[in-house]
Amino acid sequence: MAKLSPPGDTDDSTAALVIEFRNVGKTYRSLLGNSVKAVEEFSLVVAEGEILGIAGPNGAGKTTLIAMMLGYLRPTTGTVEINRVSARHYVERHGIGYLSELIAINPKWRAETALVRFATLAGIAQSEIPRRVGYVVDLLGLAEHRDKKVKALSKGNLQRLGLAQALLRDEQILVLDEPTHGLDPVWTQHFRDIVGELRRPDRTILIASHNLDELQRLADRVAIIDRGRLQRVVSTTYENTGDGSTTQPVATRFRITLASGHELIRAVFPQAEDAGRGEYDVTVHSLPELNAALADLIGKGALVASVIPERSVLEQQFREAVGESQ
Amino acid sequence: MSRASSLARYSFWQLRDFAIERGVAILIIGFLWGYALIEPIRRAVGTSLPGTASPLWLVAMQISSAIVSLSVLIALNGIVSADRKAGYYRFLFSKPVNPVLFYAQLFFVYMVGVLAAMLVLSSLLHRILPAFSIPHFLLYTALVYIAMGGIGFFLSVATRYDWLTLAAVWLGARVLRGIYGPGNDWRSKLVQLLPPVHRLDDVANSLIGTGSAHMADVMWLLGYGALFFALGLAALRWGSLAD
Numbered sequence: 022m023a024k025l026s027p028p029g030d031t032d033d034s035t036a037a038l039v040i041e042f043r044n045v046g047k048t049y050r051s052l053l054g055n056s057v058k059a060v061e062e063f064s065l066v067v068a069e070g071e072i073l074g075i076a077g078p079n080g081a082g083k084t085t086l087i088a089m090m091l092g093y094l095r096p097t098t099g100t101v102e103i104n105r106v107s108a109r110h111y112v113e114r115h116g117i118g119y120l121s122e123l124i125a126i127n128p129k130w131r132a133e134t135a136l137v138r139f140a141t142l143a144g145i146a147q148s149e150i151p152r153r154v155g156y157v158v159d160l161l162g163l164a165e166h167r168d169k170k171v172k173a174l175s176k177g178n179l180q181r182l183g184l185a186q187a188l189l190r191d192e193q194i195l196v197l198d199e200p201t202h203g204l205d206p207v208w209t210q211h212f213r214d215i216v217g218e219l220r221r222p223d224r225t226i227l228i229a230s231h232n233l234d235e236l237q238r239l240a241d242r243v244a245i246i247d248r249g250r251l252q253r254v255v256s257t258t259y260e261n262t263g264d265g266s267t268t269q270p271v272a273t274r275f276r277i278t279l280a281s282g283h284e285l286i287r288a289v290f291p292q293a294e295d296a297g298r299g300e301y302d303v304t305v306h307s308l309p310e311l312n313a314a315l316a317d318l319i320g321k322g323a324l325v326a327s328v329i330p331e332r333s334v335l336e337q338q339f340r341e342a343v344g345e346s347q
Numbered sequence: 348m349s350r351a352s353s354l355a356r357y358s359f360w361q362l363r364d365f366a367i368e369r370g371v372a373i374l375i376i377g378f379l380w381g382y383a384l385i386e387p388i389r390r391a392v393g394t395s396l397p398g399t400a401s402p403l404w405l406v407a408m409q410i411s412s413a414i415v416s417l418s419v420l421i422a423l424n425g426i427v428s429a430d431r432k433a434g435y436y437r438f439l440f441s442k443p444v445n446p447v448l449f450y451a452q453l454f455f456v457y458m459v460g461v462l463a464a465m466l467v468l469s470s471l472l473h474r475i476l477p478a479f480s481i482p483h484f485l486l487y488t489a490l491v492y493i494a495m496g497g498i499g500f501f502l503s504v505a506t507r508y509d510w511l512t513l514a515a516v517w518l519g520a521r522v523l524r525g526i527y528g529p530g531n532d533w534r535s536k537l538v539q540l541l542p543p544v545h546r547l548d549d550v551a552n553s554l555i556g557t558g559s560a561h562m563a564d565v566m567w568l569l570g571y572g573a574l575f576f577a578l579g580l581a582a583l584r585w586g587s588l589a590d
Contacts, residue, residue, distance in 0.1 A: 091441055093589040112441060113350075119441035125434030129367075138360050142442040144353040186438055196441075 040067040040090065040108075040194070040225060044099035047085050047249075059085040060249040063099070070222040074240030074257070075229040076339055082249040083229040084122055087198055090227070091119060103194070116143055118192035122199040122229075124183040128172030132163060132182050135171060139186045157185040160215070162208075176203035184212070188219075195219065195226045201235060213238060237335045245342040252342035255335055274331035275311065277301050282323025289318045302331065350443050357449075358456050365422070365460035373418045373464045381410050381472065389475055407476055411469070411484060412551035415491050416517075418464060422457045422492075423499035424510040426450070427583070432507055436588050447583050454500055454576065458492050483558040487551060490568060497572030498542055501579035504586070520544045543567045 047060040060082040067073045075083050088094040089101050092109025103111035111117075126135050136154045145153050158164055161181040166174060174182060180203045187195060197216075201209045216239050219226060230236055236243050237257050245252045277293075278300050279286065286293050286301050293301040305311040311328075319325060332340070385406055392402050427450055430436045440446050462485055469484045498516060503509035520541040527534045546564040554560045 088589050091437075093436065093440070094587045112443070113445050114443060116443035117441050119437065121434070121437040123434050123437075125437055127433075127435060138357070139438060139442065141353055141357050141360065142439065142444050144350060144443055147356065183438075187441075 037069045039069060039104065040227075041102045042066075042086070042090075042099070043102070045086070045089060045096045045101055046098035047082075047089060047094060048097045058249055060089070060096075063246070063249070063251050065244055065251060065254070067225055067227065069225055070220075071242065072216070072220060072226040072228065072240045074236035074243035075227060075246065076231070076233060076236055076243050076335070077246040078343060079231075081246045083246060084198060085249075086246070087196055087227070087229060090196065091117060115194075116190060116192060118187040118190065118195040120183045120187045120195075120197045120200055122202065124179045126171045126179075126182065126186075128170065130171050131167070132169055132171060132174065132178075133158065133167035135182065136186060136189065140189050143190045145190060153189055157188050160188065161185045162211075177205055177208060180204055181208065184215075188215075193224055195224065196229075197227070198229045199231065200228060201230070201232065209235075233335045233339055234333060237333050243335055243338075245339055247343045253338065255338045257335060273304055273306065273337070275303055275305065276327075276329050276331055277303055277315075278326040278329075280324040280326045282318070282321065285318060285321045285323045288321065289314050299326075350445070351448075354444060354448055354452060358452055361453050361456040362460060365457050369421055369457070370460050370464050373421055373461070374467060376417065376421075377414045377464065377468045378471070380414060381468065384410055385472070385475070401476070401478075403476055404478065407472060407479060408552060408555060411472065411479075411555060412487070412491075412547070414468065415465065415488050416495065416547075418461050418488075419492050419495045419499065420510065420513060422461050423496050423503065423513065425503060426453060426457065426500060426509075427503040427579070428507050428509050431588065440588060446588060447580050450500075450504075450583060451580060454496065458489070458496070461492055462488055480555070480558060483555050486558065487554045490550065490554065490565060491547065493576070494542075494547070494568035494572035495544075497574070497576035497579070501575040501582070504579040504582045516542060517544055542571055 042063050042065045045060055045063040046058070048056050048058050050056045063082075063086065075086065077083050085094065089096050090103075090108050092101075092107070092112050101108040106114075130138070133154060136157065137150055140150045140153055141147075158167055161184055163178065163181055163185060166178050166182075171179065171182070180200075184197075184200065187197070200216075201212050204212060213235070216226065216228070228236060228239060233243075240257055243255045243257060245255060276296060277286070277290075280299070283299060290301065290303040293303045296302050303314075305314065315325060315328065330337075385403065388403050388406055425432075430439065436446070439449070465485060465488045466481065469479065469481045473479050473481055495513075495517070499509060499513045502512045502516070506512055520538075521544050523538045523541060524545050527538045529535060543564075546567055550560045550564050550568065554565075
């Protein structure tokens with residue numbers, strides 16, 4: 022896989038790049054006067070260098086939120102600012118690497134031509150365009166498809182073309198809406214590697230996805246929204262921020278697999294449920310409690326093969342948040 | 348690389364799109380329409396009567412002005428709304444591009460395209476009707492493009508069904524003016540606010556024929572189109588790109 026460090030064209034700005042949603046609301050009104058609130062009182066600050074996940078069920082308002090962040094939609098209430106200027110103003114001045122959920126590229130264009138067009142609009146120097154286009158084509162494995170018309174591309178290849186156009190420039194902000202939609206497992210893993218390499222202290226990445234496992238792996242925090250409202254922001258790391266703004270993840274149900282010492286499990290976890298084949302389901306209330314119990318179990322002579330949360334911490338938080346709102 | 352220069356470089360792609368998606372259609376329709384109506388008359392009467400006295404002249408005037416209107420309609424159809432309907436705006440305007448400048452440039456690039464297509468068609472017509480002035484015809488084309496195109500541009504920003512609404516506005520204005528015409532009642536005064544399409548016939552005859560026209564008519568047409576073009580740009584600036 023090609024290295025993810027295209028030379029040149031970096032933004033000179035040294036100011037910390039902050040994206041701020043302040044009391045943002047969006048109401049769609051029909052000609053007949055019916056109205057639908059897509060987003061309500063959404064406030065969130067995304068820091069420079071952060072990878073923020075946005076999770077929510079269908080129709081939660083994720084795409085509307087992103088459209089407002091790119092300035093495609095005007096909020097009905099509140100403001101969206103990037104570096105203290107309106108989002109649209111920022112995008113027009115600096116550009117944003119954006120992969121939309123719906124990959125809409127003129128089907129008559131050829132894949133490589135589409136990238137050349139986008140590179141031209143992105144302000145890449147004429148002499149640089151072939152190199153930049155070649156770079157993203159190699160990165161996303163599009164070499165054999167570069168002469169195909171967009172309409173001839175498979176869903177996965179179209180998704181990769183969409184991602185390629187988002188990575189043409191060395192953007193400070195990347196917004197990826199359902200980025201692995203349509204990708205096969207191999208390219209899903211490639212995508213995760215790419216995002217991992219894109220992480221940089223001066224780059225902010227937003228990823229909206231239904232795939233909680235993906236967000237758990239990639240994001241630093243995940244904003245869970247439902248019915249247009251921010252339900253909670255969950256940290257995907259176990260580091261305590263201490264500021265109280267972020268919910269710390271605590272899984273409560275774990276499946277423990279023992280290689281030996283099965284008779285010891287109930288001495289440590291009296292309520293353990295036997296799931297068969299040396300696996301036991303246990304309930305704890307905190308990570309220190311789990312760690313202490315495991316230390317006790319190992320100290321008594323048991324050999325622990327694996328400890329797996331029954332649900333990922335994010336999934337658990339998601340279920341609670343969405344369940345609570347309903 | 349400045350944003351203005353990258354947008355200017357993109358005009359090459361815009362012109363290319365026009366040529367492939369609209370220019371060829373305009374040329375084919377214009378040629379077939381003109382050939383089908385003008386050639387039989389030319390065969391029948393020949394070019395024995397010189398210049399504007401030829402029966403061919405009247406037919407050529409009518410056809411050429413109609414082709415201009417149709418070409419502008421084809422050119423402006425979906426100029427903004429197509430990108431919104433198909434969602435193309437998402438990738439285009441995540442780049443450092445001002446949508447107002449992008450579509451203003453597109454409007455004028457398409458104008459160049461329409462003028463180029465009319466140059467080809469009028470050159471063909473000039474061969475069989477030497478009195479037909481190519482520069483006068485192109486002047487008329489530019490006037491109609493601004494007058495009709497300005498309204499079309501606004502409608503393309505304001506609605507998804509711009510082709511239909513432009514045709515309705517154009518036809519509706521003619522019909523309503525025909526019904527209520529000049530008068531002192533409120534309806535007559537109200538129809539004065541409609542697009543001044545009725546002035547096009549006089550302007551077409553005089554501008555294509557002699558290269559001159561009543562300045563008041565020209566200013567009305569230009570002013571009306573320019574006003575709506577500006578309104579379209581303002582709607583792009585202050586409205587939402589997404590539906």
